[in-house]
Amino acid sequence: MNKIILVIEDQPEIRKLICMTMDYDGFEVHESDNGDSGLKMIKALRPGVVLLDVMMPGSIDGFQVCERVRADPEIAHTPIVMLTARGQQSDILTGRRVGCDEYLTKPFSPLQLIEIVERLLEKGR
Template sequence: MKLKILIVDDNEEIRALLHATLDLADAFELHETHDGPSAVAMIDTLAPNLVLMDIMMPGQFDGVEACRRIKAVGGANAPKVVLISAKPVDQIKADAKTCGADLFIAKPFGPAQLVEAITALYRA
């Protein structure tokens, strides 16, 4: 069974790149959206296993707040959340701890690193 992943990024090119990268692994069912509010709204109907979330997004709230809301709504059944960002690693780590993210990945990262990080979450 393929892991269902929701890719959340305000930049369409980044979403397309993440989608293409993960699609190469042929192990994921991929979905996309452009902001935190739409990601939170999709959780109940889509029921993803994992949300790949950019931290810095304009609009009503950023990726950290979206992560916090996804974890609160889902409780024990919440999807895993992986934060991605170009912020300094210490700030990403602090943001991940604040919102309950399962993992963070600092940009730039390679395709193999992304796939390995995601699959490692499910091997443990």
């Protein structure tokens, strides 16, 4: 099982909370604070799961990161969890359209996040 988790989140305090939540059971947690570097890290690290914010600084947002991952055959299979404050039905539909596996709105339950990540990692064995 690939226990590499990549957190792409621009807010340091939220990134820290997510990293602390996922820092157990041998997970290797990596961080990025924007979509551009996050996309490069997905290609370099080949994470088991990506936890991806939608609204970020830089030239691409989370939806665009997800679209680009799904369009790249080498990394298209990477499970992506959108983790965002944008909880409108239209945002959730956009997340599904661009290919995210799960869509969690902030504030999120750390236990729910762990359950989702573990389920996605089990599927990807």
